[in-house]
Amino acid sequence: MQLNVYLSGEIHSNWRDAIAEGVKAAGLDVTLTGPNTNHGASDDCGDDILGAEASNFWKDHKAAKINALRTRKLIGDADIVVVRFGDQYKQWNAAFDAGYAAALGKSLIVQHDPSLTHPLKEVDAAALAVCETPQQVVDILSYIHRDQ
Amino acid sequence: MQLNVYLSGEIHSNWRDAIAEGVKAAGLDVTLTGPNTNHGASDDCGDDILGAEASNFWKDHKAAKINALRTRKLIGDADIVVVRFGDQYKQWNAAFDAGYAAALGKSLIVQHDPSLTHPLKEVDAAALAVCETPQQVVDILSYIHRDQ
Amino acid sequence: MQLNVYLSGEIHSNWRDAIAEGVKAAGLDVTLTGPNTNHGASDDCGDDILGAEASNFWKDHKAAKINALRTRKLIGDADIVVVRFGDQYKQWNAAFDAGYAAALGKSLIVQHDPSLTHPLKEVDAAALAVCETPQQVVDILSYIHRDQ
Amino acid sequence: MQLNVYLSGEIHSNWRDAIAEGVKAAGLDVTLTGPNTNHGASDDCGDDILGAEASNFWKDHKAAKINALRTRKLIGDADIVVVRFGDQYKQWNAAFDAGYAAALGKSLIVQHDPSLTHPLKEVDAAALAVCETPQQVVDILSYIHRDQ
Amino acid sequence: MQLNVYLSGEIHSNWRDAIAEGVKAAGLDVTLTGPNTNHGASDDCGDDILGAEASNFWKDHKAAKINALRTRKLIGDADIVVVRFGDQYKQWNAAFDAGYAAALGKSLIVQHDPSLTHPLKEVDAAALAVCETPQQVVDILSYIHRDQ
Amino acid sequence: MQLNVYLSGEIHSNWRDAIAEGVKAAGLDVTLTGPNTNHGASDDCGDDILGAEASNFWKDHKAAKINALRTRKLIGDADIVVVRFGDQYKQWNAAFDAGYAAALGKSLIVQHDPSLTHPLKEVDAAALAVCETPQQVVDILSYIHRDQ
Amino acid sequence: MQLNVYLSGEIHSNWRDAIAEGVKAAGLDVTLTGPNTNHGASDDCGDDILGAEASNFWKDHKAAKINALRTRKLIGDADIVVVRFGDQYKQWNAAFDAGYAAALGKSLIVQHDPSLTHPLKEVDAAALAVCETPQQVVDILSYIHRDQ
């Protein structure tokens, strides 16, 4: 079984590396993808490529749409979407990705600290697994690959 | 033109009433729907109906799924989904609804204070209109109904 | 909110009547549908209408397909599919309906005695609610209709 | 013609091996997949990976959903779903898979002893072939590969 | 249960009337639709409305497309498509409608004389019922409406 | 047969009135819809409702998206989309609507002067009818409603 | 551009070979597929594999469904479906394939003698090209591969 797994959410910690290392150590046939994690480039790509905007709204708008070119392609190709919520920022884009993936019929894994259970209950309810650690995500990916 | 409009998001202010009154005053053929806005009932419905859980996770899980029975039906029937973000709470369910509606191909209107523009840029980028006030939502619904 | 609810499964007890009475008592705008519950007619309809078969396989085959004309229409029109498992018979058609409804994206409610939890775990996992009694099904339908 | 074939159902006999050997002997370009057939691991994966539950319901629930991550991927990728019913256990998950596959438009082959014809009539009615032995499944896969 | 039933195929006998009378006599909530059964108008509508063509190919082409405006709408709205094959003409449009309906997931009933079984085997194989007479079609529609 | 027909394209001549009158005179059960035909309001709705933009690009962008709320709803509900091309303006929105409708599987009727045949050949190729006059559109709608 | 092309219809002449040779001579990146062209095996596969039937109807039924396992897979994978009508047999399966492919949104090429234009007008109307010879099919496949 070959799996495409999109890693959505928090871009300020090394959780994607932890999953990548776990997947590699387990020898799984998993392709991991995700958003551009360079925060500055992600915010500025619209102005940088298409020209500077006078208002922040349109600067953000152009950038968000260019990033959507990447996100939609990779979520569209994913078998499983993993969404991690951290303890900083609003992270509405992560919840948006979760809703988007759910409506496409993608299998969803959510990963967050138990302290976030209540505000994330609607997101968790749409998931096939709710993990507390990246290692649990790796363990699930390993489990569903096992032959016996 | 008859329109079904689902009003997602904030349940602690009277913004739904403002839109309902504006729609009524304008005489529009619009059916407004939304989630259960009774916060306590929404949190407790799983335990109340199906029996009490020992853990908060499963209490929330059962409640969120029962609420999803309503939400999925009404978003599925909607022509337009309006999502409002306020200044309180995490509101990940609102962003989840926005992503869910976008992936279903529903037309999206987002309504929030300009101070939230940056964290909502991915949600706004998926919308056909970004409003600052409920009145602007009413004005758009009125405009798209006009004969000339 | 108007709901179409298909009641799949057990045809030997009066659980459909219990739900119909509960829905009526609560004044809900719910249309209840279900399979033909006349066991003999359901088994014999193929031979009765199209002519007798020499083998039981083809007799069953013709009957099952004629019944599928009804089932597919009503499940296709349903917002929610309720599947009840009782303590008799194989009930593979009920589990088939549950899988069929799940793949169509229909919201699923399963109702069964807790003693069946383990063999029904895959079916329950696809449901938005798992009830023990018909009354709980009614309570859920009532809850998702409430205005406040 | 390359075919992906998912083998659903009974995990206590060696029928999957029989099909695998037949496919190999016939030199067919067929990729066979299936559920995790380790009964213990399949039951315990939720508690093992995500932590022990106090109730059997939630233990089963977590396990069933993790197994669904695998099942949905493999059924989604399958051209043909073969479902076998044996003479033990409730096997509602097999019937659920059959309904799920049918609603996705997958071609269905059912394999069971003729003694099960009556309770399986609705499942058989959705199939393109009803076999009595694993060898017949192999013969069909061979036949549809033939050049002349 | 309200049903939309499209009656495709033979336009030279009164089989549609027989079904219409049977449906009326049984008091069924069935809306019957079908193609334009005026052979001359059906052949000439392209030239009559859009101007005469010099070649028969384009005359037929324009007419067939205008008729398709009707056929696609009515098959698209149908719950069940009944296709009758008679003993005259090529009737490739009837077989085309059957394939079209099958791929849309419409329930299919085929009606023809047993002498046509062999050349119609692929069409029959896609149907939920194969009838020999219009009365059998009526009997099936009556059966799937029965309350008990 | 009840038909929803969306009239896309040229907003500077009275062709929609001609079709409306013809449909009324023929007593057809046809609901005609179309875009907002008030050119000024259509251009200014974004600035008027959501606030003035400094750049023409964003002014046009906001207006086009608000108009899309109407267009997508009405094309989505249409059985047939009629697109008329006149002799003025670029009319890229009309060709966009034609492509959009074609990809949704809507039946397409194109109406234009024969002098535009060559540049419209790709649009015409996707249509079920190519008319030269509004009266021909009415004649087609009348024809597909006839009983005999 | 790599193309999968399914060749449906007549199995008694060598038209598939003519296309295969033309495609090979032109060096096109085209994979040609088709039904089992061994008439006897195609008719008998149900009885041969699953056991003899007493009635011709069920013999044909089982065979047609086993052949459908192949046909649905290959049409589902095709970019273009070519359907040829010859001068013998009823060929309803060819017309069924054409309708099936059309409803799936597959591009359709029909090939037949001009003498069959009138009875095939509905099938031709759904096609992107109507050819008189297999060589014209090859010429079209060559044309759509050209770089300039």
Next chain:
Amino acid sequence: MQLNVYLSGEIHSNWRDAIAEGVKAAGLDVTLTGPNTNHGASDDCGDDILGAEASNFWKDHKAAKINALRTRKLIGDADIVVVRFGDQYKQWNAAFDAGYAAALGKSLIVQHDPSLTHPLKEVDAAALAVCETPQQVVDILSYIHRDQ
């Protein structure tokens, strides 16, 4: 990330070459496709392959449909559709492609001179990026491929 990008629109300037060179220089894993850019062959292919027509309408019609065999395949396989509008010709086929791609859920990039902003506002509103130069298209493709 591997991307399929279809380049629609203007065939009289070298903009496709500019993008191809930019993509190659940046070492991106992008497959570029597009329509047949030989204007004469594109216009004449219907008559050349299938025989000469007496009327220009049918000559154009046959050619447009043969070209659609290519266009639909390549747009269907594309992740991103880039549509360029130049300063010559009607270019309704480009706008048609944009609408077609949008309705299929393809990500859209539009490229044109700012002088065309107003007549292209509906097309631009459906795009994830509006570029003024081919180099900006390359910059976006490069950006969405970056690792960090």
